[in-house]
Amino acid sequence: MIVVTGATGQLGRLVVEGLLAKVPAAELAVAVRSPQKAADWAARGVTVHRVDYDEPxxxxxxxxxxxxxLLISGSEVGARVPQHTAVVEAARAAGVALLAYTGILGGDEASFALADEHKATEAAIRASGLPFVFLRNGWYTENYTANAAGSVAHGAVLGSNGDARIATAARRDYADAAVEVLTGEGHEGRAYELSGDTAWSFSEYAAELAAHSGRPVAYRDLGAEEHRQALIGLGLPEGFATILVDVDAAIARGELARDRGELGRLIGRPTTxxxxxxxxxxAG
Known part of the structure; x- marks a missing residue:
C-alpha cells in the first residue's frame, strides 16, 4: 500500500488525486484526523484510517x-516534533518499506526558526533506520497569492526582505514530486532540494498583481519590527507574525532563492x- 498522512490538507489532497491517476484505489490508503473529510475517497475504494498525531x-x-x-508535516508549529516522532515510531514498528517526509528547503543548512522542527524530524527519521526520502519543499507561491485580493485592495505587498528573490513553485508542483517518489524507484536515501525554476522579487510579484488586477500595487519594504507590527495589525497572531518576519530575514540572506532545478527534473516538466x-x- 501507499499511505498518505495528513491527506485532507491542501497539499495532501493534491497528492492523493495525483496518486489515483497512477495507481489503483485499492493500493492507496489515507491517514486522517477526520475520516468524514475523506468520504469521497472511501467511496472510490481508498482505505481510510482515522489517525491523530497526538494519539500515538x-x-x-x-x-x-x-x-x-508519505509523512506530510503537521501544521501545528511547536508541536510537530513529538507528532512526527510518533509517526516515525509507528512506521518503524510496522516495518514500512519507505518513509518520505515533506521537510523544508535547505535542510540542516536552513538557519530560520521555522526549519528547526523539520531538522529534528529528519534526524528522527535517520535514527529510525527506515529507508527514507526527504522532500525539502521550498515555499508555495500560494503562500502569497492566498492574500492576493487583500494586497490588491490595499495596493501594497508588505515585506522586510530588502526585495530579495525567492524561488517558489505551485503547491501542485510539490504534490507531483511526492507522487513521483511514492510511485517511482531509485529515490531511497535522497534529500531533494525542491524549489521553483525561477526566483522572483517582491517588486515583481507586486507588478504581477497590478498587471492582472488592473489596479496599482507596489512592494513596501519595511523594517523587521515595523513589518511584524503591520502583520499583527492585519490580524495575525503575534507568534505567527514573528515567524513570517524571520522567514523574510532568511529570504534577504538568499536562503529561499535556491533555484537548482531539482523540482522540475523530478516531475519532468517546468515548475509553474x-x-x-x-x-x-x-480569477478565482
Missing part, C-alpha cells in the same frame, strides 16, 4: 510491512510560473 495509539493500524508512506498562480488566484 491510533497510528499502529495505519501502517503495515512493505508500505510506502509565479505569474500563472497570480492569474489563477485573482
Amino acid at each position: 495509539a491510533t497510528l499502529a493500524a495505519a501502517f503495515a510491512a512493505g508500505d510506502r508512506v 510560473p509565479m505569474a500563472e498562480t497570480v492569474r489563477a488566484a485573482l
